[in-house]
Amino acid sequence: MNRHAPGWSRKAGFSLIEILIVLAGAGIIAAVAVPGMTEMLNNYNSAFAAQEISTQLHFAKLKAISGNEAIRVSFPDANSYRVELLDGTVLRGPYFYPKEIGINTGEGGVTFPGNFVTFQSDGTVPATGNGSAGRVKLISRTGLRVDIVVGTDGLIRQTPPYHYDSPPF
Numbered sequence: 001m002n003r004h005a006p007g008w009s010r011k012a013g014f015s016l017i018e019i020l021i022v023l024a025g026a027g028i029i030a031a032v033a034v035p036g037m038t039e040m041l042n043n044y045n046s047a048f049a050a051q052e053i054s055t056q057l058h059f060a061k062l063k064a065i066s067g068n069e070a071i072r073v074s075f076p077d078a079n080s081y082r083v084e085l086l087d088g089t090v091l092r093g094p095y096f097y098p099k100e101i102g103i104n105t106g107e108g109g110v111t112f113p114g115n116f117v118t119f120q121s122d123g124t125v126p127a128t129g130n131g132s133a134g135r136v137k138l139i140s141r142t143g144l145r146v147d148i149v150v151g152t153d154g155l156i157r158q159t160p161p162y163h164y165d166s167p168p169f
Contacts, residue, residue, distance in 0.1 A: 042100070042140050046161050049101040049138055050146040056083055056092060057117070057148065057156045063091070064119040072131055074116040078103045081136075086118070097138070104139035111135050112150070123154040137167075 057073055060083050064071040071091070075081045079102070082093025103109040111134035118131030126132045135149045147159045147167045159167045 042142050042144055043161050045098050045100050046138060046140050046144045046146045049097050050148055050158050052095065053081065053136055053138075053148050054156055054158050056081065056095065057119075057150060059083060059092065060117075061119040061123050061154055061156070064121055065123045068121045070118050070120050072116045072118040075103070075110040075112070075136065076115065078105060078109070084116075100141050101138055104137035104145060106139075107137055107145075108135075109137055111137070117150050119154060125150055125152050125154055127152050 060071040060073045063083070070086050072084050072086060073081060074084050076094075080094040080096050082095065083091045085091065097103075113132055113134065114130030116131050117125055117134065119125060133150055133152045135147050138146045138148075144161050144163060145159075145167070146161050149157045149159070151157075162168060
């Protein structure tokens with residue numbers, strides 16, 4: 001007794017044509033998805049780098065308040081930053097930016113006078129002079145920008161990632 005319908009053979013599997021169609025479909029999906037994934041990864045790296053700087057700025061502010069002494073976050077070069085006492089003793093760091101992210105030197109980079117920001121014992125920042133209010137401008141290799149802004153009141157804000165020359169605030 002034959003258990004197979006007429007016209008069916010006992011060989012199971014996929015034909016070469018079926019496999020090629022599936023591979024072509026997968027290739028099309030990958031071609032559409034990769035640029036989106038690259039942009040998403042770029043956004044993530046930019047936001048992550050800015051968040052790390054913001055975290056250390058918040059740490060310095062809270063350490064200044066709790067220790068009743070001034071603490072600064074220094075940006076000594078285009079590749080790193082650190083948390084220090086006023087005499088230069090390093091409390092944390094140095095921290096390095098991810099390889100795709102750097103200081104946006106073309107648009108001012110670090111605008112804190114003296115390349116550092118000082119948090120006083122009340123959590124505020126000096127109104128003028130070295131260590132006063134300013135911003136850190138980050139840029140990715142694809143031109144995505146994120147700024148971290150510190151005001152004289154000690155408020156630390158981070159812009160959302162942006163592609164144009166003027167930050168949202």
